[in-house]
Amino acid sequence: MSHSDHTSPLEARKSAALSGTARVPGDKSISHRALILGALAVGETRISGLLEGEDVLNTAKAMRALGAQVERTGDCAWRVHGVGVAGFAEPAAPLDFGNSGTGCRLAMGAVAGSPISATFDGDASLRSRPMRRIVDPLEQMGARVTQSAEGGRLPLTLAGARDPLPITYRTPVPSAQIKSAVLLAGLSAPGITTVIEAEASRDHTELMLQHFGATVVTVPEGAHGRKISLTGQPELRGAPVVVPADPSSAAFPMVAALIVPGSDVMLTEVMTNPLRTGLITTLREMGGAIEQSETRGDSGEPMARFRIRGSQLRGVEVPPERAPSMIDEYLVLAVAAAFAEGTTVMRGLHELRVKESDRLEATAAMLRVNGVRVEISGDDLIVEGRGHVPGGGLVATHMDHRIAMSALVMGLAADKPVKVDDTAFIATSFPDFVPMMRRLGGEFA
Secondary structure (H helix, E strand, O other), X not given: OOOOOOOOOEEEEOXXXXXXXXXXXXXXXXXXXXXXXXXXXXXXXXEEOOOOOHHHHXXXXXXXXXXXXXXXXXXXXXXXXXXXXXXOOOOOOOEEOOOOHHHHHHHHHHHHOOOOEEEEEOOHHHHOOOOHHHHHHHHHOOOEEEEEEHHHEEEEEEEOOOOOOOOEEEOOOOOHHHHHHHHHHHOOOOOEEEEEEOOOOOOHHHHHHHHOOOOEEEEEEOOOXXXXXXXXXXXXXOOOEEOOEOHHHHHHXXXXXXXXOOOEEEEEEEEOOHHHOHHHHHHHHOOOEEEEEEEEEEOOEEEEEEEEEOOOOEOOEEOHHHHHHOOOOHHHHHHHHHHOEEEEEEOOOHXXXXXXXXXXXXXXXXXXXXXOEEEEEOOEEEEEEEOOOOEOOEEOOOOOHHHHHHHHHHHOOOOEOEEEOOOHHHHHOOOOHHHHHHHOOOXXX
């Protein structure tokens, strides 16, 4: 498997004020999609700012195994020569996505529209994650699961549809991965493929499909939802992609700067897609000093520079409809909530239970072992902030990169050091996390 066989424990200690300017890695969601759509396009796609973490590199390997030419041309610079819609070749070996649910599930959608079979696999964590919610609509479009582990989990062999059918599909939960898989499969189908979601999820796939030449129409659906319609069988054309800095990665130095007194940190070129900025909205509601400037956009995605300063935070209630715009950020938001004064209630977090780990339980355990009062009520997380965190705990990361980084951020401001049992998985999304935080003044041992 792609992860390290050796654990790498680390301890974060109370730090002096953080300061400096940093650019976090390229957005993981955009990086996966740029590689996959580049592989489905005709001609050359040049990608700059690609996240070179393990998850994205595994997607690059998979696209190469499916017949696209994928090569690294420089630091975070890549070139893809695509095979066209439905042009994938049958891979000679299983496609190993390591820890990446996004890469795996989006690639399933792309393969579902090609007349080939491919086996999808990953590490122990990915093998434990549900896949039926992805393959159910793909089977409606004509793809077939010919083999899988118990419960429809990985390793899973998918036979793509020879004559894909356009469908109208209502997603059972807000999920950009389900929506994207259906839209990518719909590229090969004649007519219109439509996805209806009751709560709007990340729209990166729709924006990038348009960037590559597909016709995608999005209209409101109900109070918070969207109806997305894709015209099938387009000829996608290779297009340059500038990958903005990942707001999910920016969340860690952002929260660290807020909770370490006296900090003053600048983060550059951070994506500000409104379906990804729920954390920033929430931190500002908590009293966080976050200034935004120099907004610009590339490849359909806006980005901006943020200045974050140490702040006295207060507890707030986070509504459930905000969850899709910050689902990966609740872990580090819980850390911010622990340092706030008062109770923070985060509602509607069911989706956290089916991530790299049961992130709802893992987040609560991370806080409890460091002296924070926390409660799970149904799908709500309730954190009682007291303005400081005792610390001193050892956090079990459960092979989850975001648990590891969240715990280390907590340790930078806790009364006593916070230790994590393993940092090896941080490389899946943020290989430079510890060195970058050290450059800003964070203390680790």
